[in-house]
Every structure is written in C-alpha cells, then in structure tokens.
Amino acid sequence: MTSEDEGCWGCKATAPPKWRQDFPIDWEGDHYVSRREMVKFLTLGSLLLVVANWATALASKFLHRGSHAERYIGSATALEQSGSMLFHYPTDAAPCIAARTPEGKLVAYSQVCTHLSCAVVYDKAKNGLFCPCHHGLFNLEGQPVAGPPTRPLPKVKLEQRGDKLFATELEAR
C-alpha cells in the first residue's frame, strides 16, 4: 500500500491525493475546542436542562389531573370487621390502604412506602402503617415517624355514603 493510498497528507511533494481534494477538512483543527466554545456549549446544555426541568414541572400537572376520579372501594362493614381494607386508586396499578383510627376517623393512604416502594400494612398495636421491608412506620396522619422513610404517604380522600365507601381524590404531599 502506498503512502498516497493511506492518505498520508504531505508525504509527497506532488499534488495531494484526490480524496483530499474532495474532502479538504483539517481533522485536528476540526476537533479543537476553545474555552470560549466550551462556555457556549455549556450554556446551551444549561438551556436544555432548564427545558427538561420545566417539562417535569409540566408533566406533574398532567399526572395530577387523573387522580380526581371517583371510585367505589368497598363497604364500610368490611372495613369495621378487619380494621383495615386494601383497594386500588386511582388506577388498578396503585394499591392503597384504608383504616379506621381509634378515634373513629376514616383514613386512607397510598400503600406504597415512600422509602423503597414496599407495601405498608396497618399495625393496630403500633397504631400506624408499618413497612415490613425496612421497619418504617407512618402514623395515621400518613407522616413518617420511624425508620428510613422521610416523606409522607400520599393521602386518599374518602367519602362514605351509607355503607358504601368511595375514593374521591389522591392528594400528593
């Protein structure tokens, strides 16, 4: 293979190879980035990050909109018998738990622990919602009181009509 075939620029004093005439780009110069250009690229990246940040803020509006539908979740009698009741709201993929406090108040929260998404269960002895995975505990206000969780459980608003219980809203907190 000759130096011309390999494309060795400047190896011969004669005219440059044909490919070089067709593609007269200086490779090293093409890849050189000055600090000014770097600042320009970073500012463009900064703009893209702002767009992504506002997109997440906007996405929350659409996600939040779907959680106002009313849904029948079960009978109040069943809840009284077992002390707690599992249901799904706002979709079938979102497990929730309802419980009656010792004061007689009806409360419901998302069953997904805010630590690592295990399912919380009602613990009558601890008077709260217990996560068996990492021993996290939420009180019946949905606030974390023990263990690794730091964020409260999303609250589900309930309405009782006669013996029927309806979930009406998922309140993100």
Added chain:
Amino acid sequence: MSVRRQGTTLFSAILILVVTTVVLQLWLLTVSVEALLSGAYKTLVPAAAGSTILLLINAGLLRYVFRFDRDAPGE
C-alpha cells in the same frame, strides 16, 4: 498584565463558574425527576425556577465573554 493574559485568567474562572452552575442544574433535574416519580409535586416549580436563574447567570457570563472578545484589541 496584558489584555490577553487577563482574558486567559478570566475565561478560566468563567469556565469553572459555568461548569459549577451546570452541575447544580443537573442536580436540580435529578431532584425534580425523583419528586415527580414520588408524587411530591410542590418541589417541581421551585426547582425549575432555580434552574432558570442558573441559566440566566450562565447567559450573563457568556454575554460577558462575547463582549470581552469584541472590545479587546486584536493580537
């Protein structure tokens, strides 16, 4: 100090500042995505506003670089 040497120092400092703000913006984006997935929507708008402020700082620095290049005497 010559204008060229002054510019070298300034642009290095500006580059470090811009990199720092972009890293902060990346952190804000990770916080936003985590908040979005966990349903903590109250965090999202302040995070986006903070990111916008950082972009304005970056844009101001970039404008300064362009103005410096335009006003500085040629080599």
